[in-house]
Amino acid sequence: MSRNSTGRWRLGQTVALALALAAPGSASAQQLGLPRHEVLTISGEILFAKSAYGRRVIDEIEAEGALLAAENERIIAELSREELDLTERRAKMEPDAFRVLAEAFDRKVQSHRENQEAKRETLARRGDAARTAFVELTRPILGALMRDTGASVILDRSTVFFSLDSTDVTALAISRIDEAIGDGSALRKNGNN
Incomplete structure (x- = not known):
């Protein structure tokens, strides 16, 4: 081999090595x-x-949902007693006077129903907002996972017709997310869910 061809061979090896090291995730995924x-x-x-983040959010939403359900049962019991009292008083009242009380009771029932529905909707929106925040918080973590594995895309399994189990990185992603953000309690102090 001539000196010139040896130099080109070494340059070729150096370029090949540099390309291999520069390839996204090539060394780290295998290592x-x-x-x-x-x-x-x-x-x-x-x-x-x-x-951990999702479990915390789910536990909080379920606990608040249970409190809301208990409050709703208490309100229904109160309204049932009030309705029974109104029904018993009906026989002793003038029809116009009863109508006024019955209409007031109907407005009260409707108001309680609307208030409880608004509370349920607020709770559902909080859950949706927490999921949206989770996606935003995990985006850089999943991006790093893609780089480490040399992937160019992550698809949700629910939209994939068929794939090898080895492509599923859910457990690995969970461990990295838990390591990076934990249950998100510390983030809540900064305004995130």
């Missing part, structure tokens, strides 16, 4: 024992529900 796929899959529902 870290991560799957190496262009396309990864993840279960969005499981990701949220089994992460």
